[in-house]
Amino acid sequence: MPTTTEPHITPAVTPVSPQPERTPDPxxxxxxxxxxxxxxxxxxxxxxxxxxxxxxxxxxxxxxxxxxxxxxxxxxxxxxxxxxxxxxxxxxxxxxxxxxxxxxxxxxxxxxxxxxxxxxxxxxxxxxxxxxxxxxxxxxxxxxxxxxxxxxxxxxxxxxxxxxxxxxxxxxxxxxxxEKPFGHDLDSAKALNDEVNKVFDEDQIFRIDHYLGKETVQNILVFRFANGIFENVWNRNYIDHVEITAAESIGIEGRGPFYETAGALRDVVQNHVMELLSFVTMEPPVSFEASAVRAEKVKVWRAIQPIHPADTVRGQYGPGTVDGKPVIGYRQEDRVHPRSQTETYAALRLEIENWRWAGVPFYIRAGKRLAKRVTEITIQFKKPPLLLFKGKDGSKADVQPNIISMRIQPDEGITLRFGAKVPGQGMNISPVNMDFNYAESFGKSSANGYERLLLDAMLGDGTLFAHRDGVEATWALITPILKAWAEKPVKDFPNYAAGTWGPTAADALLEVEGRKWRKL
Structure with a gap:
């Protein structure tokens, strides 16, 4: 979990007997x-x-x-x-x-x-x-x-x-x-769906996103729907905002021609991040059958209001330092145009207009050559409405908001941050973390996430795969942004140094509303 000087409380994990698994047909x-x-x-x-x-x-x-x-x-x-x-x-x-x-x-x-x-x-x-x-x-x-x-x-x-x-x-x-990418915009995704559906029935098609094979992604649903203490506060009445970060410290790894036609918005946000968003925000499905889960996910994506270009930020990394070593900028990478307009960083602010989430801002960021490799979902709750605790001089104590942080990778786990009294005569408050870590609780695994997805496909279980409705719903959100960006080239690329957390405009996206990105 994130490095911190805050005290930690590590919960015990009770071993459970594994459920019997099904074996596919020959x-x-x-x-x-x-x-x-x-x-x-x-x-x-x-x-x-x-x-x-x-x-x-x-x-x-x-x-x-x-x-x-x-x-x-x-x-x-x-x-x-x-x-x-x-x-x-x-x-x-x-x-x-x-x-x-x-x-x-x-x-x-x-x-x-x-x-x-x-x-x-x-x-x-x-x-x-x-x-x-x-x-x-x-x-x-x-x-x-x-x-x-x-x-x-x-x-x-x-x-x-x-x-x-x-x-x-x-x-x-x-x-x-x-495999992804399934299309490069809404029109191409629809055309590819039509072409595939002429040959295969929809229940034969498994559009894969390897993120959904990760235990930590599947655990979002377990965390929400198998624990009665969280679902009651999982709404606009208690949650201030939600952040989703998908950061990579590596560059494009020699994939210049691919990345020049993709970019961060297509490569990560349209698929990986939108899937994470749907797991965090969907209503409880009537069952965990594929059709029921897919229906709730699509409801989320269709409830997202059109994302205005002013609520987006794009970036491209220049030369910098990562892990103490100098690295080149994106435009110096092999087979990349020297004046490329391809974004290696994207940040968005969006809202979901439904009864559960209306008014709660969701902040998304994804990029290459950032300060560290981390994919994390942060749920920040509202501060208590009445601050009873005051310092010796009568000033109000700085009570930190409660946070639930879900670490998808690396160091997979979940942290709950809450306030506790510091021992002593005063009423001083300090944030403490309650941590769950997958490796510590269940042992380190060599699985790469494709195991579950391959097994499910052999079994015919499409729960963790994309349906054409979902693919087209997410492209419908992203394509207008791509068009707006294409019509207005960026003059200041590169606009962030490799090894940083991206362009300063991404910080302003939150600061204008009195918020800031969680330090990871």
């Missing part, structure tokens, strides 16, 4: 774009963690699909990624049998003959591994390939399950996971 996971970094660092380690936990079906296989001829090295390379990135011992007895289930298929994504060959390979895998015709297609490619892959899967009859039950007596299924 299936094959087909990863398009498998030569990319995501597959080796995240997807294969996540699948192996599921294998370690006995959550994968016995009859299971993985097929990597990409353009390069990697047939001889792909499985060994994935094994290396599982060991290096998954916290796995090379001697783990389950590792080699798992790697034996990994195959590779080289093809161009726009080559029809490649899909014929892939279809034949999958039929052979069904016979070899008993995967019963069940398919999970994972699109881990650049967005420009989404349409080709989706259309060719449809044209070659690979988007629909086989007619009749599979060999294990259950109904066959075919599903697809599509």
């Amino acid at each position: 299936c094959v996971v087909v990863i398009f774009g498998a030569s990319g970094d995501l597959t080796k660092r995240k997807l294969l380690p996540a699948l192996y963690h599921l294998e370690q936990a006995n959550l994968l079906p016995k009859d299971f296989a993985v097929v990597g699909v990409a353009r390069r001829p990697l047939e001889d090295s792909f499985a060994a390379d994935m094994k290396e990624g599982i060991v290096a990135g998954g916290g796995v011992e090379e001697s783990d007895p389950k590792l080699d049998p798992f790697v034996d289930k990994i195959q590779y298929h080289a093809m161009n994504f726009d080559d029809a003959s490649g899909y014929d060959a892939l279809n034949k390979l999958l039929a052979e895998i069904d016979k070899q591994f008993g995967t019963c015709g069940n398919r999970l297609f994972y699109l881990a490619t650049a967005p420009e390939y989404f349409s080709d892959i989706i259309n060719f899967l449809g044209q070659h009859g690979m988007s629909k399950p086989c007619v009749g039950p599979s060999s294990d007596g259950k109904k066959n299924w075919v599903r697809t996971i599509i």
